[in-house]
Amino acid sequence: MKTSDADNHGNPPVRLGITGGVSSGKTVVCDYLRRKGVTVVSTDQLAKDAVKPGMPAYDKIVKYFGTKIVSGDGALDRKKLRKLITEDHIKKKMLEEFVHPEVFVQMAEAYAAAQKRQEPLFAVEVPLLFEMGMASLFDYILTVTVDADVRVQRLMDRDHVTRDEALALMGIQMPEEEKILRSDFVIENNGSLEDTRLRMDAFYNQLISLIKRNQADKID
Numbered sequence: 317m318k319t320s321d322a323d324n325h326g327n328p329p330v331r332l333g334i335t336g337g338v339s340s341g342k343t344v345v346c347d348y349l350r351r352k353g354v355t356v357v358s359t360d361q362l363a364k365d366a367v368k369p370g371m372p373a374y375d376k377i378v379k380y381f382g383t384k385i386v387s388g389d390g391a392l393d394r395k396k397l398r399k400l401i402t403e404d405h406i407k408k409k410m411l412e413e414f415v416h417p418e419v420f421v422q423m424a425e426a427y428a429a430a431q432k433r434q435e436p437l438f439a440v441e442v443p444l445l446f447e448m449g450m451a452s453l454f455d456y457i458l459t460v461t462v463d464a465d466v467r468v469q470r471l472m473d474r475d476h477v478t479r480d481e482a483l484a485l486m487g488i489q490m491p492e493e494e495k496i497l498r499s500d501f502v503i504e505n506n507g508s509l510e511d512t513r514l515r516m517d518a519f520y521n522q523l524i525s526l527i528k529r530n531q532a533d534k535i536d
Contacts, residue, residue, distance in 0.1 A: 341503075355437075
């Protein structure tokens with residue numbers, strides 16, 4: 317079943333927020349939805365686009381943090397910047413103030429485009445969904461969860477950081493237990509890719525059925 321099977325009858329797309337701890341497997345979930353024809357926007361990617369050289373947020377960041385966080389090719393040195401914000405809460409807050417407004421604008425534009433295409437479902441991957449106070453922007457929230465030890469190892473392998481650095485990055489996020497309590501759906505990602513796919517099949521079919529039922533209620 318693809319999203320085309322859920323005619324939205326002119327209704328705005330249902331907004332699904334996807335979150336979870338760092339290295340929990342959100343990308344696997346997002347890729348699954350894209351294969352189903354769902355428009356999936358990543359706030360991380362939007363943030364990367366917002367801080368490219370020449371963008372307003374880039375200029376603000378360099379002015380505040382200094383040229384020491386600029387790499388040889390002119391782009392921001394994300395590893396240096398990440399280290400600074402994990403060590404200093406005020407610097408983290410300032411970075412968010414520079415970047416988040418740009419992300420919200422791009423996200424709204426993507427949603428408007430999905431609505432124009434009359435898509436029934438629009439998904440946004442937001443690692444810090446609850447931390448950023450964005451829960452109210454979504455109709456449903458899906459949290460992807462995985463055991464802490466697995467997350468640490470994945471993060472070390474992916475970003476080439478030490479165990480202490482991985483734990484520090486995890487420490488700035490809301491505990492997964494709290495995210496789970498505040499979510500409508502939860503996908504456990506401790507097993508194989510096939511295990512996750514089967515869980516996603518069940519979740520997706522449930523969500524599409526829910527969308528159809530809600531649309532039918534509005535028509536009646």
